[in-house]
Amino acid sequence: MRKKHLLFLFCLVLTCLSSRAGGLMTNTNYHIAFDRMFARGATFDIDAAFSNPAGLAWGHEGWQLSFNWQSPHQNRDITTEFPMLQAMYGSPKHKYEGKATAPFVPGLFASYKHDRWALSTMIGIVGSGGFVKYDEGVPMFNVLLASMLAQKGVTPDQYKLDSEMKGKQYIYGGQLNFTYRVLDCLSAAVGVRANYYDGYYQGHVVANQHPMLGDLVSLALDVDQRGWGFTPLVSVDYHQGPLTVAARYEFRTKLNIPNTTNALEAGLGDRLKQTLAATDPASLQAIATTLEAKTAAYKDGAKTRYDMPALFTLAAGYEFTPNLRASVEYHFFDDKNAKMSDNRQEHLTHGTHEFLAGVEYDINKTFTVSAGGQRTDYGLSDDYQMHTSFACDSYSVGLGGAVNLNEHLRLNVSYFTTIYSDYKKSSDNYLSTTIPGSDTFSRTNNVFGVGIDYKF
Numbered sequence: 173m174r175k176k177h178l179l180f181l182f183c184l185v186l187t188c189l190s191s192r193a194g195g196l197m198t199n200t201n202y203h204i205a206f207d208r209m210f211a212r213g214a215t216f217d218i219d220a221a222f223s224n225p226a227g228l229a230w231g232h233e234g235w236q237l238s239f240n241w242q243s244p245h246q247n248r249d250i251t252t253e254f255p256m257l258q259a260m261y262g263s264p265k266h267k268y269e270g271k272a273t274a275p276f277v278p279g280l281f282a283s284y285k286h287d288r289w290a291l292s293t294m295i296g297i298v299g300s301g302g303f304v305k306y307d308e309g310v311p312m313f314n315v316l317l318a319s320m321l322a323q324k325g326v327t328p329d330q331y332k333l334d335s336e337m338k339g340k341q342y343i344y345g346g347q348l349n350f351t352y353r354v355l356d357c358l359s360a361a362v363g364v365r366a367n368y369y370d371g372y373y374q375g376h377v378v379a380n381q382h383p384m385l386g387d388l389v390s391l392a393l394d395v396d397q398r399g400w401g402f403t404p405l406v407s408v409d410y411h412q413g414p415l416t417v418a419a420r421y422e423f424r425t426k427l428n429i430p431n432t433t434n435a436l437e438a439g440l441g442d443r444l445k446q447t448l449a450a451t452d453p454a455s456l457q458a459i460a461t462t463l464e465a466k467t468a469a470y471k472d473g474a475k476t477r478y479d480m481p482a483l484f485t486l487a488a489g490y491e492f493t494p495n496l497r498a499s500v501e502y503h504f505f506d507d508k509n510a511k512m513s514d515n516r517q518e519h520l521t522h523g524t525h526e527f528l529a530g531v532e533y534d535i536n537k538t539f540t541v542s543a544g545g546q547r548t549d550y551g552l553s554d555d556y557q558m559h560t561s562f563a564c565d566s567y568s569v570g571l572g573g574a575v576n577l578n579e580h581l582r583l584n585v586s587y588f589t590t591i592y593s594d595y596k597k598s599s600d601n602y603l604s605t606t607i608p609g610s611d612t613f614s615r616t617n618n619v620f621g622v623g624i625d626y627k628f
Contacts, residue, residue: 174377196507196524196550196563197343197427202279202296204240204623207529207586210544210570213487214409214416218625221281221292224418224487225349228283229359230291240279240296240584240623245274247616248304248557253310254602254609257318261330261591264338266310272304279623290351298345298367299480309335310559311611313377315611316603337375337560343427343480344368349405357412363405365535369429369478371397392418394435395470403480415489424510426478433472445471481510481523494534501528509552516558522551540574562613564592572621582625590617 202221206212212223216231218238258264274297283292308314315336318328349363379388407420438572467475487501503526508517510517530544546568556565577583590613602609 197299204584204586204621207588209572210546211501211530213485213526214489214499214500218281220282221294224519225361226359226407228351229353230411235628237282238625240280241595242277242357243623244274244619248272249614251612270306271306274302274303286354291399292349294347299343300341303340304429305338309337312559319605322518331379335377340371342372359409365403367401369399369427385433392435396432397429401425403455416489420485422483424482427478428475431474436470455615476513477511481511482506496533498531519553520551525549538576545569557597564595566570566590566592578589580627584623586621588619
């Protein structure tokens with residue numbers, strides 16, 4: 173009986189250790205003007221330092237500065253349906269709530285234009301910014317453990333499960349662009365962005381207080397990840413009368429991030445190890461060898477790929493009157509050719525498509541209002557979705573306004589919300605238990621923002 177418990181629990185440990193966070197890495201909202209309008213790929217304002225560097229050839233003559241602050245509030249929940257949950261939670265359906273926070277997301281912009289040329293820079297969180305925590309862990313840890321033990325007659329009232337998971341991923345970016353107006357109606361820009369990845373993964377799962385065996389199994393993980401990558405950029409802008417058409421291309425950013433491992437412990441309780449050492453030492457050695465191989469990716473110095481994909485944007489803007497402007501835009505993220513952990517990109521059906529539209533209206537010389545929307549389609553599949561990292565297709569809507577406090581100073585305010593499509597993943601062999609089950613992945617997102625633009 174003890175040997176069977178040992179082998180099943182060891183399978184649990186391997187399942188936990190084979191899971192790593194990853195995903196679609198790129199952000200596009202750095203300036204409050206994006207949050208209140210979305211389609212900013214044809215703008216000449218200061219946020220063009222990111223969204224349309226070539227457009228700064230028609231921007232403000234002289235210096236511009238901008239500081240932006242955003243506060244997103246997100247949930248990343250997993251609702252699991254599985255018979256074993258009845259014994260664990262009193263219902264066969266349970267929601268594992270993930271709270272994602274990033275209370276202060278800054279964005280800094282600066283540009284200088286003289287005649288036909290301009291220099292610009294942008295500093296912000298360019299990818300995967302945030303922190304997420306699951307106070308109850310995630311199903312892949314908890315459900316699998318409970319189901320395996322139940323199959324061997326160990327019910328949830330015979331042990332205590334202590335599980336928690338949290339992680340952080342930020343990619344900080346600093347971008348520099350040079351813009352030149354080649355013709356009276358055509359400009360071009362080249363640039364480069366330095367990207368610094370800063371993340372960590374911390375978690376534990378312990379099944380303990382078994383009346384005979386004490387701690388059954390324990391896992392503890394504390395890994396920091398930091399590293400650099402660089403992104404070349406090119407853009408062009410055609411501007412004639414009220415029409416502007418702009419395109420931008422970001423090359424793929426290779427991020428191969430090394431571990432700094434503070435703690436990595438995975439193993440069986442002392443009594444179980446003693447029992448196996450006495451009854452089957454060959455199996456104990458085999459387990460140690462396998463465990464060494466399975467934990468290799470988390471060891472100090474091991475590397476994980478978190479590439480930022482190549483990005484192509486195409487935008488068109490039209491000024492209907494001196495007070496009324498509108499834009500449409502398309503983004504394509506080449507995710508399938510950007511390396512992710514465990515080559516997860518191979519499970520996507522296509523790269524990410526985004527469609528954006530926005531309108532802006534000057535009520536008078538002081539007040540401007542705007543609104544916009546965005547549709548995001550990731551090309552998801554069941555094999556791509558993981559408990560530790562998942563995505564949901566979405567629609568976003570935003571609105572806000574700007575106040576010209578004087579001829580130099582503008583205040584921007586915004587709010588946008590994202591409406592996600594739940595993704596349901598069902599299996600007749602849920603977590604390799606031979607029992608049907610399903611997960612429904614869901615997300616929410618609300619962002620408030622405020623920013624200041626200053627022209628010299």
